[in-house]
Amino acid sequence: MEMDIDNTCKTKGEEEKAKPIIVILVGAPGSGKSTFCEHVVRSSSRPWVRVCQDTINNGKSGTKVQCLMNAASALKEGKSVFIDRCNLDREQRVDFVKLGSPQLEVHAVVLDLAAKLCISRSVKRTGHEGNLQGGKAAAVVNRMLQKKELPKLSEGFSRITFCQNESDVQAALDTYIGLGSLDTLPHGYFGQKNPNAKVQVGIMKFLKKVEAPSNAGSSSSSIQDAAASQIIEEKNSCCGGKETASSLSHTAGEEVKRCQEPRVDSVNLNGSSSYGPILAFPSISTADFQFNNEKASDIIVEKVEEFMDKLGNSRLVLVDLTRGSKILSLVRAKAAQKNINPKKFFTFVGDITRLYSEGGLRCTVIANAANWRLKPGGGGVNAAIFNAAGPGLEVATKEQAKSLVPGSAVVVPLPSTSPLCSREGVTHVIHVLGPNMNPHRPNCLDGDYVKGCQILQKAYTSLFEGFISVAMSQAKSFQGSYEEIKSEPSRSQDHSGDDPRNYSSTGDQKIKRDGVHEHDISKKCKGSQNEVGTSINSFRAGKVNAENDKLDASMSKAWGSWAQALYHIAMQPERHRDSLIEISDDIVVLNDLYPKAQKHLLVLTRCDGLDRLADVRAEHLQLLKKMHTVGIKWAEKFLDEDASLVFRLGYHSVPSMRQLHLHLISQDFNSKHLKNKKHWNSFTTAFFRDSVDVIEEISNQGKATLKDNESLLSMELRCHRCRSAHPNIPRLKSHISNCRSPFPTALLQNGRLVPAPSKTSNP
DNA sequence: GTTCTAGAAC
DNA sequence: GTTCTAGAAC
Missing domain, CATH: 3.30.428.10 (HIT-like)
Structure with a gap:
């Protein structure tokens, strides 16, 4: 048996068999029904007949029955038919819909234009067959629109096109003009959601998620494009036609409110993110110091798990430059096994000095796999971070500590002049020294993994404790910033000195403290409490959090x-x-x-x-x-x-x-x-x-x-x-x-x- | 991914 | 009343 999956390969029975269409126009006087029909009749290659109640009686107005008879006979001849009358309520349409059959498609084209426009056109017109002129027009149009009932597929239509502005009308015109004798159009609603939400809940839900309203109108018109672009049409018309819709009817007005909800949602989405600062850290000791990946990954996950509850709304991200990194995949798998909350801990492939500019991930604190002298140079992460941070980091580091012992960490506030701060939003660098298993590097443990594991555990504990001390201050500031976003989207410029966003003016202020964090001296983590105000530019905008949430979903998903x-x-x-x-x-x-x-x-x-x-x-x-x-x-x-x-x-x-x-x-x-x-x-x-x-x-x-x-x-x-x-x-x-x-x-x-x-x- | 189920839709 | 969806739990 041969499959019929191609337009060009129809089976014998279907061959060359045109399927007439009856298009029931729906619209108030002045909405442009007659013009619409005339355009299509004139330009289409398909035989069309326009059945107009206003002219059916030898140029004078006739009855609905006359329209039905004329339409039926045209259809019988294989012609497609426009029903050019207002057809504003279901009762007016039902008999025309009944003309449909399996060999005949029934469409509706709704010219749902602004009432004002219809009225002004009706008032101005002189030659229109409907003879609705002058001052009466406004009253008549208004009265008719009171009764308006938008068509639904359930009435028996296979396709309904809603036009709410001129560009919608043009798109619909193009669609019908381009419709050859043998062509068919996709079924369903086009240009607007179903007027009765009961029929298609899915569409309403979908439309609620539409982002920025657009007044561009639907641009899609070609038959080929119609199916693919119908969602776009629906999006555009839902919100794009809101002014005309609200002026037309109560039902439409309600839909307009729904269309506007997405704006509110998007604010909530951004604002509702309760996440605070992020620490980005490289895997300690596994590169240059040649620490075993399996053991290191166990320790990372174990320590992350231990700190989960202490993090508050802060988050941790393990970063590696190379995709397919062994340590990342091990950690991912183990974190997933332990069901560690993927929103609070995830992995990221990228350059730790360019997480925001290249990866879109704002991390206020980054960890450095430092050497014991706390000097720039060497290779790997240490060199990269000192290079990216500029000379300010070395100066700032010296103020905190001269050297590190394995297993310890030191928190260094980054000067605001550092490119890492201005470009990436990094406020602190935490240097960490892990155990060394490389005989060519100082303090080699010579394969002693008992000691090595202890030191690596200490190193992560010191790092995370250091981060928490910074995060606590940042989270405080972030909270303020968040409240502000929630309550007043257009923030004023006038802020006092402790405003977290005045980073550049306060960020350089040194906080004297003992910045060295060691595993068993956690009380030393208190110093940065004074630092309220040093961070925060990265948490100002809800957008940043939304981006991070997005990243969570797509890049750091832990597998249940x-x-x-x-x-x-x-x-x-x-x-x-x-x-x-x-x-x-x-x-x-x-x-x-x-x-x-x-x-x-x-x-x-x-x-x-x-x-x-x-x-x-x-x-x-x-x-x-x-x-x-x-x-x-x-x-x-x-x-x-x-x-x-x-x-x-x-x-x-x-x-x-x-x-x-x-x-x-x-x-x-x-x-x-x-x-x-x-x-x-x-x-x-x-x-x-x-x-x-x-x-x-x-x-x-x-x-x-x-x-x-x-x-x-x-x-x-x-x-x-x-x-x-x-x-x-x-x-x-x-x-x-x-x-x-x-x-x-x-x-x-x-x-x-x-x-x-x-x-x-x-x- | 599925199953279960409350409650919305019909 | 039944049918169906969508969210939580696993």
Whole structure:
């Protein structure tokens, strides 16, 4: 059997069969219905008939019955029809909707323009057939709009386009003008949310998340683009048309309020973040001092766990310059095992001296893996931090301590003139000296890991205690700053001396204290209490916190115990032999435990530390290609057994399960395990990254594009073939079980979809 | 990722 | 009353 997945390959029965459309225009007098029809009738290649009640009686106004009869006969001739009358309430529309049939689509185009505009047009017009002129016009338009009932899909429409401004109208015009005899348009609501929230809860939720309102109007118009851009249209029109909507009706007014909520939400989102200062620290002793990674990672996680409760709203981030760093992946895995709160402790790949400017991560305190002399130079982190901080750091360090013993740390306030402060927002550097296992460096422990571990534990304790002492003062200031943001977004400039934001004026003031922190002398951590006011420029703006929260979600996610299953399989496939259908050196293949379609496999990499798409870089290109090839091989095997299947291969932008895995999923989505919106949207929206696209992005840009998970996963439910919207999962499932529309054009390109090979004419 | 369930939607 | 969703717990 040959699959019908291409517009150009219709089966015999469907061939060349035009499907007429009846478009019911909805709009007050003066809204531009007649103009709309005239434009389309004049310019479209499809045969259109305009049925206008105002002129149907030999140029004079007629009756609804006459309109119905004229429309029916035009449709019978295979022509498409515009119903040009106000059709403002359901009762007025119902008989026209009844003209529809399986061979006939019923659309509505709602010209929901500002009442003022309709009235002024009606008043001005002289030649309009409706003869609604002069002063009466305002009263009539107003009265009609009182009764307005926006059309719903449930009335029997397959497509409803809302136009709330001129650019919406133009877009709708372009769409219908460009609609050839054999073309069809995607189903669903376009240009505005469903006027009755009961029908599509998903859309309302989705629209609530829309960010800045835009008055640009919808620009999408081409038929090809229509499906892909409908979400954009909905976003734009929801908020873009608010003025006209509110002036038109009560219902519309209510929707406008909802559209404005996202602004409030975004403020809350920023403000509600209760996180304070962040300490970025490198792994101590594991580089130049050659401390064992396994042991070091145990100690890091153990110490982080110990300090979790003492951190308050502060956070810790372990930083390493290299992706795929052994220490990072060990720490990540161990922290996840211990269920350490990933919002409070996470790992980050980047240059510790450029965390904000290059990584978008604001860390007010950074740790330095120092040498015992507290001197610049050497290599690694120490050299990098002294270089980046400029000479001020050396001076400031000298004021605090002359040297360090292994296991201790010293807190150094960074002069505001330091580029690390001005560019990165760093207020303090904490030098830490760990144990040395390198015979070419001073104080080598000569393999004595008992002592080494003790010293490393001390070093982290000293570091974290030092940080907490700084954080306490910063958090205080941050709290003030946060309150301010919450209560008064447009802050005044007049602030007193203890305002945390006056960093440059107070930041240089030295706080005399014994800055050396040692494990068993925690009382020495009190000194920086005086430092209120030295930090904070990094916590002024809620935006920064929002950015960090975003980072948390995408970069530092710790995997719950339930999310480790694939990782365990990848690491020890022999233990899971029963559930695997293919094992090789670098890949295993298994059936998804909860398949979301008739066929649903996972192609899993065995590479340790490659947890998700965000971790994938150019060096993984060959692996990705191999995974793709293996996926294709299985698809072909299944297609051999059942040629009616169609497959898609891809990755979830943000997976729930750890260990990079490629989904191979048949597009029937016929599965009892497909139960909710997240399931559906994770395979049918841009959240699903096609394997071919990922491979292309990695080879061109070295990394994959991830699509925003939250809004995509909570999007309204749309058929993956015809893009029609459905109110809930059962209704969607019932639709997709019957929908045979061709897949969207984008999916048909570049091998994103894998159908059975089409039969050739060869015997 | 799933399961469970309160409560919203119908 | 039943159906369905969404959030918490695991």
